[in-house]
Amino acid sequence: MAVRLRVNPITCAGHGLCAELLPERVRLDEWHYPVVSREPVPPELEPLARRAVTDCPALALLLERTR
Amino acid sequence: MTGITQSTALWYASRATGVVCLVLLTVVVLLGILVNRQGRLPGLPRFAVTGLHRSISLLAVAFLAIHVITAVADKFVTIQLIAAVVPFTSSYLPFQIGLGAVALDLIAALIVTSLIRARLGRRLWRGVHWLAYAAYPVAVAHSVVSAKDLRSGALLALTVGCVLSVCAAACYRLAAAEYRRRLAFPGWRLGAGR
């Protein structure tokens, strides 16, 4: 069962906290919007990922559990 | 300690923590607006701005708790504990204390919803969070009508300073409904990175 970070591009306003908290999975494009990697989040990064989800000012991130 | 001295200590504690609470709430509102406008504090990452906004709000809650407890514990005036949450039920100065209760209820709603914001979902959390713009004026009103010493001297200056800064920040925030880091597309920026 893999955990993946996903962004809702409609609610995302480009704050950029996610890229600060989890640079292993999120980088910012030239317009300051997050490019979220489809790679699964390993267990050691999960607390940071969860923090990114909670701290996002726009609540635009979610953690998906698939397969 | 005689009864009167103890009462005076509690009385001062209540008023002092009240003032601190007001200042902290001011900082919280300013930080909240800074987060919304995607602003930064020099030398700090963005998650620190949100972190500070959260930490200082919890600190404000702590001071609010002491403010309420000392006011209730003070035997010189009769303020029931219940009057701190149910507005306008205090025996002493019901209106003034009642305003404080309203502010406390609103702040409680803000804090609780923010603690579970990821579970609550964006719409619900955001809807409640707008109440901050109600909680702050009510808290100020409570302070001004309850404490005579806020109406003169240094404390007046402090109060006025707090209120003016929040007003200015609020106007700035409300002027642009939703902040999106979108650049008004300028054709001549082609070739540049951003």
Place this chain on the structure above:
Amino acid sequence: MTSATTMAWPAPAVNESPSLPRLLPPGALDLDGHVQAYGPLCYSGAPRELIEEIRAAGLTGRGGAGFPAAVKMTAVADRRGRPVVVGNGAEGEPASHKDRHLLWLAPHLVLDGLQLAAEAVGARRAYLYVHGHDWLLRGLGRALAERSAARWDRIAVEIVAAPPRFLAGEESALASRVGGGISLPTFKRPPVFERGVGGAPTLVQNVETLAHMALIARFGAAWFRQVGTAAEPGSMLVTAHRADGESLVSEVPIGAPLAGVLDLGRQPVQAVLAGGYHGAWIPAAQAAALPLANAALRQAGASLGAGVLAALPADRCGLAETARVLRYLAAESAGQCGPCLNGLPRIAAAFSALSRPGAGRRYLADLERWSGLVAGRGACHHPDGTVRLARSALAVFSDEIEWHLAGRCTAEPPAGDLGSAGEPGLAAVPFLPLPAGDSGSLMPARSRHGWR
């Protein structure tokens, strides 16, 4: 199921496809004409039976995505909660006319399909989502009145008007609009087939797909498979924009030669656009050898889409035509997602710059970077489709790009002339159709007006 019957109009010559046309009668059919032509509407009685027949027929969606209809219907029928069915006739794409043609000529086929689909998934509410042309709404209103007088329909059908926007027909925009909101795409989690109109599982099918369903219910899967290919059975409606400027909607078997559909031999053609404004360009020589089927088109980097085909005459500037379309697509962005809102106008502006002779080479690098940044990062597929068009143009018109970088243009009249819009570099009369009144702005409208 009734046994196969013949159509009321004469069959074409023996060496052509024996059972076309199916969907498009010679003239608009009222209810009586409809019954004469096709026979009565036959409800299956068992909700899942039609789905199995459609699965055997191999019917795929005709709205552009080409998703197997039976799979979609099963997914909706399996969800908890009473489903809703919506017939999507809001083609949105300026170059596509097939849906409104079908709705004008054979509305009862579409409405039959809507009833059958509703029965198959167990829906009690049905909607028809179309652009608000007066003539269309009147025609559909008449058709519905006839059906209600004859007690033809089991479920009442509500017509919902879509705004004249490119994205109006997008699945989640449709679900939002039919549910009473504005027609803007949403973040599809959960997907529309799970939670759509009013929170109910929603089956969205293109009106042409519904029309095919109505015929499959009458004549069976084997009959449906008599035309088309084994992998992609059936016929489809195409909107063909020929090189001589004529545009027509016709029904063709899938797998028919593209050269015939577009009459490619008639005058010199440099490239073919397949799949509409979210499709891709194909060089003319390659296109002339292709059949009209996804299997072949995908290898050429394109797809059938909603059946929009255009043959670009050799004397036009492909870059200028593409630049115009990209400007339109940028302005039609919903403006909700940062990458699309930022990327599409920049891509359009860079392409416009390239479409003028004497452009700098740096635009190519910009275009490549922005295309990579924008694809897949929106809530809907608008940025993906736009990037597909831009990339295919860069590939197919690469020679033209070199001419432009060198300060020349091979189009006649030269694209350096001032066009009627007063814009240097764009030919006077555009070939690819776009709505009138291009404001020139590359930015999508900020307000929510115009989305209702």
